[in-house]
Amino acid sequence: MSGLFSSMAGWGVNVSIALTALRTNLMRSILTTLGVMIGVFSVILAVAVGNGAQVSVSQQIATLGSNMAIVVPEPESEGGPPRTASRGRLTERDGEAIARQVPGVSAVAPQIRNSLQLSTAGRNANTQAIGSTPDFATISNLNVDDGRFLLASDVSSAARVVVVGQTVATKLFGDQSPVGQVVRINRVPFTVVGLLESKGSNLGNDNDDQVILPITTLRQRLATTTLQGPDDISLLFVGFEDEDSLIASDREIKSLLRDRYKVTKGKVTPFTVRTTTEIAEASSEVTGIFQAVLVAIASISLLVGGIGIMNIMLVSVTERTREIGLRMALGAKRSDIRNQFLVEAAVLCVIGGAIGLTLAMISATIFERVADFPAPIGWGTALFAVGFSALIGLLFGGYPAIRASRLSPIEALRSE
Amino acid sequence: MPPPLLETHDLIKDYEIGGEVVHACSGVSLTIERGEFVAIMGASGSGKSTFMGMIGCLDIPSSGTLLLDGVDTSTLDSDALAEIRNRKIGFVFQQFNLLARTSALDNVAVPLIYRGEGYAARRAKARDKLEAMGLGDRLLNTPAKLSGGQQQRVAIARALVTDPLLLLADEPTGALDTQTSLDIMGIFQRLNDEGITVVLVTHEPDIAEFAARRVLFRDGKVIEDEVVAKRRRAVAA
Numbered sequence: 001m002s003g004l005f006s007s008m009a010g011w012g013v014n015v016s017i018a019l020t021a022l023r024t025n026l027m028r029s030i031l032t033t034l035g036v037m038i039g040v041f042s043v044i045l046a047v048a049v050g051n052g053a054q055v056s057v058s059q060q061i062a063t064l065g066s067n068m069a070i071v072v073p074e075p076e077s078e079g080g081p082p083r084t085a086s087r088g089r090l091t092e093r094d095g096e097a098i099a100r101q102v103p104g105v106s107a108v109a110p111q112i113r114n115s116l117q118l119s120t121a122g123r124n125a126n127t128q129a130i131g132s133t134p135d136f137a138t139i140s141n142l143n144v145d146d147g148r149f150l151l152a153s154d155v156s157s158a159a160r161v162v163v164v165g166q167t168v169a170t171k172l173f174g175d176q177s178p179v180g181q182v183v184r185i186n187r188v189p190f191t192v193v194g195l196l197e198s199k200g201s202n203l204g205n206d207n208d209d210q211v212i213l214p215i216t217t218l219r220q221r222l223a224t225t226t227l228q229g230p231d232d233i234s235l236l237f238v239g240f241e242d243e244d245s246l247i248a249s250d251r252e253i254k255s256l257l258r259d260r261y262k263v264t265k266g267k268v269t270p271f272t273v274r275t276t277t278e279i280a281e282a283s284s285e286v287t288g289i290f291q292a293v294l295v296a297i298a299s300i301s302l303l304v305g306g307i308g309i310m311n312i313m314l315v316s317v318t319e320r321t322r323e324i325g326l327r328m329a330l331g332a333k334r335s336d337i338r339n340q341f342l343v344e345a346a347v348l349c350v351i352g353g354a355i356g357l358t359l360a361m362i363s364a365t366i367f368e369r370v371a372d373f374p375a376p377i378g379w380g381t382a383l384f385a386v387g388f389s390a391l392i393g394l395l396f397g398g399y400p401a402i403r404a405s406r407l408s409p410i411e412a413l414r415s416e
Numbered sequence: 417m418p419p420p421l422l423e424t425h426d427l428i429k430d431y432e433i434g435g436e437v438v439h440a441c442s443g444v445s446l447t448i449e450r451g452e453f454v455a456i457m458g459a460s461g462s463g464k465s466t467f468m469g470m471i472g473c474l475d476i477p478s479s480g481t482l483l484l485d486g487v488d489t490s491t492l493d494s495d496a497l498a499e500i501r502n503r504k505i506g507f508v509f510q511q512f513n514l515l516a517r518t519s520a521l522d523n524v525a526v527p528l529i530y531r532g533e534g535y536a537a538r539r540a541k542a543r544d545k546l547e548a549m550g551l552g553d554r555l556l557n558t559p560a561k562l563s564g565g566q567q568q569r570v571a572i573a574r575a576l577v578t579d580p581l582l583l584l585a586d587e588p589t590g591a592l593d594t595q596t597s598l599d600i601m602g603i604f605q606r607l608n609d610e611g612i613t614v615v616l617v618t619h620e621p622d623i624a625e626f627a628a629r630r631v632l633f634r635d636g637k638v639i640e641d642e643v644v645a646k647r648r649r650a651v652a653a
Binding site for chain 2: 010012013020023024322323326327328329330331332333334335336408409410413
């Protein structure tokens with residue numbers, strides 16, 4: 001069999017033959033193209049949404065801070081709701097012990113979390129309150145746009161101060177600067193000392209909808225019922241000096257806590273330690289699967305589009321048997337005939353692919369605007385889309401094209 | 417001295433249709449010299465069309481030899497046969513076989529596509545041949561906007577665009593009225609006078625009279641081969 005490029009007729013000629021043939025059956029060509037268009041559209045959009053999820057998740061992880069671990073007083077679960085009976089305890093003293101004994105730890109930030117309502121004259125905001133210490137800012141890369149963060153003295157004196165996120169500030173004070181203003185929480189007046197720098201939002205989760213108070217204040221004035229002891233905390237952030245010590249930390253923290261709570265060998269550790277690296281890996285795995293599933297589903301429609309191409313090309317070959325015979329009589333080699341039909345299929349697909357790509361780009365833009373979800377379509381994706389549709393054409397147009405090229409000239413010429 | 421344009425020895429073509437072998441050509445030996453004008457006659461089923469398919473390199477003989485311009489075509493592969501069809505043979509068909517929705521110019525240029533000629537060269541040569549056929553003012557007409565006679569003249573221009581050695585016409589007047597048929601035969605005679613070999617397949621005796629030599633087929637064999645006694649001359653339109 002001769003090579004793909006051995007034919008005498010140039011590709012330009014084949015494209016022009018293909019366009020003439022496609023114009024001849026315009027309606028049919030449009031309908032066939034529609035199949036490929038929808039297929040390419042859904043594959044591109046699936047890739048874009050998957051990429052968006054990746055971007056979103058890595059942004060979310062970046063907002064957590066780098067080189068840190070989160071300790072939660074819950075046994076590690078393989079999915080399913082955590083059982084409260086098996087919930088462990090975690091105290092501020094555990095945090096101090098970790099800071100002292102685990103190598104490479106730069107700081108710890110114990111946390112109590114609670115939902116609160118903040119109110120000013122005539123306005124209020126329900127938000128997530130985090131009770132913590134000054135180190136929370138260093139570990140989580142929190143910065144203030146205005147005012148200051150918590151101070152050690154705020155914590156030791158259980159001061160009635162609060163640092164607010166942008167969303168909360170806007171809800172309560174509008175355009176006014178919140179620093180120095182007074183808010184009431186459970187009718188107790190608090191002074192706003194700082195405004196957090198915006199961390200944006202990911203996957204519909206607003207990172208600026210939170211307030212930070214001294215852990216002592218939150219514990220004493222705004223009682224949290226789920227905690228057992230006076231020293232208990234909801235979770236602990238552990239900051240590390242560098243990535244190497246972080247990687248080594250998981251086991252160290254766990255074994256220290258097992259010792260402290262006298263968990264015997266063979267029993268389940270009632271703590272979960274998640275490092276940012278683990279979270280990043282797990283998340284990218286999840287979003288990777290998410291993307292793969294999306295693309296797989298979308299690919300089915302592309303497959304259906306491809307089958308449509310094959311179907312219509314077979315019809316076209318049958319209808320044009322006499323033309324094929326004539327072209328052979330005039331000197332077309334088998335490879336010329338094959339290429340002619342391959343190009344015709346590829347042209348159909350590339351047109352469909354280009355339209356599908358355009359629609360996908362428009363949809364992605366709308367998606368970003370309306371749903372606040374990034375769906376990036378890069379040049380790579382665009383080129384891939386058009387190339388891939390040409391490939392679909394060659395793949396599904398291949399069989400009809402080879403069939404056309406194998407016709408006997410005399411029989412093709414005499415067919416009706 | 418160059419070899420005859422066409423030489424066949426004991427050419428046989430068998431078909432199998434529904435388990436039965438049909439002997440379409442059963443031993444045809446024929447020589448056609450350069451510059452001849454031969455009419456191949458016979459009723460349908462006589463084997464004349466099968467014979468034409470083989471000398472046109474559209475079909476492969478079951479056995480026997482076929483020398484075209486001194487080359488034994490029975491041993492060639494499909495690509496080589498395509499090249500011979502392109503370079504040495506010009507076909508004219510009963511139904512014209514022009515590409516629909518394609519201008520006369522582009523129709524005539526088709527054979528040149530398959531020898532890799534560029535766009536400008538193709539157009540120039542096609543224009544020359546169409547002008548020689550008196551269709552200089554119809555270059556951009558599609559077949560639907562041409563009369564039957566004009567369509568057949570476009571088809572003849574297409575057959576000539578590669579400057580072939582042999583013009584092979586299969587019932588070229590079968591779809592035309594008497595006057596137009598006469599015009600077309602006049603064109604063939606003129607071309608033959610200019611030196612091209614013409615082989616005309618027909619079942620109409622009066623059309624065969626335009627040729628110089630008449631070969632009659634029956635049951636897959638040549639039963640008569642004679643010089644046309646009273647040759648008709650047509651004045652080309």
